[in-house]
Amino acid sequence: MTGVRVNQFPAAAGKVENSPYQRLAALGITLPPPPPPIANFVTHVVEGNMLYLSGQGPREANGFLHAGKVGGGVSVEEAYRHARLTGINLLAVMHEALGDLSRVKRVVKLLGMVNAVPEFEDHPSVINGCSDLLIAVFGAAGEHARSAVGFGSLPGNITVEIEAIVALHG
Numbered sequence: 001m002t003g004v005r006v007n008q009f010p011a012a013a014g015k016v017e018n019s020p021y022q023r024l025a026a027l028g029i030t031l032p033p034p035p036p037p038i039a040n041f042v043t044h045v046v047e048g049n050m051l052y053l054s055g056q057g058p059r060e061a062n063g064f065l066h067a068g069k070v071g072g073g074v075s076v077e078e079a080y081r082h083a084r085l086t087g088i089n090l091l092a093v094m095h096e097a098l099g100d101l102s103r104v105k106r107v108v109k110l111l112g113m114v115n116a117v118p119e120f121e122d123h124p125s126v127i128n129g130c131s132d133l134l135i136a137v138f139g140a141a142g143e144h145a146r147s148a149v150g151f152g153s154l155p156g157n158i159t160v161e162i163e164a165i166v167a168l169h170g
Contacts (some may be wrong), residue, residue: 016096020101023137025090032061034092037156049105051097051166056089056114057158058082067157071120074159082159083112083129088112091137098168101149107144109165111129115158116150123148130162 024031035056037043046054058087066082068074069106074082074103114120127148134142144164154161 006166007063007091018139019138020091020104027133027136029088031088031092031095034096035059035089035093043093046069046082046168049168049170050108051094051104051168053090053093053097053164053166055161056086056093057154057156057161058085059089060085066159068159069117069157070114070117070126070159071117071122076122076125079114079126079159083127083162086160086162087130087133090162091133094166101137102140103168104138105167105169107138107164108167109145110134110146110147111163112146112149113154113161114148114152115152115160117155119153121148122148124159125144126160127162129160 034043037054041054043054043056054125060066066074066078066085070076070079091101094104098104110127110130112123114123114126116123127146131144131146134144136142
């Protein structure tokens with residue numbers, strides 16, 4: 001699957017003002033193909049009116065993964081951009097799972113994990129990269145509960161990993 005262009009989005013036909021797809025277009029974002037799982041799990045599970053998204057990392061559309069320790073060789077500003085990229089990957093999985101991001105009723109909860117040096121203390125500023133993006137795309141429905149925590153390591157030494165829980169319109 002190739003990246004999703006705005007004119008491919010179901011809600012982008014001009015009928016829904018400020019749809020998530022119009023907001024993505026305004027931000028200059030083209031959703032990449034959803035990243036494949038790196039182990040024995042699925043990228044998402046829909047149960048009732050809830051969507052559970054497995055953790056995603058800062059993978060570029062070409063497969064490149066941003067790696068390193070935040071507070072060591074990776075700055076807060078770089079890690080913020082990595083968390084934003086991770087948010088784009090979460091949106092790509094949401095789009096694949098739902099077929100239409102307009103089905104999102106509310107982003108309920110994020111768990112943001114930061115691969116940081118032991119003395120690093122600014123985890124929330126890093127994960128804001130994803131939170132800010134979700135609010136920009138979904139408006140008030142993108143406001144969510146969240147944990148932003150530090151880890152001694154993450155798979156592939158990636159800088160951030162973020163998972164999400166999303167409520168869906170019935």
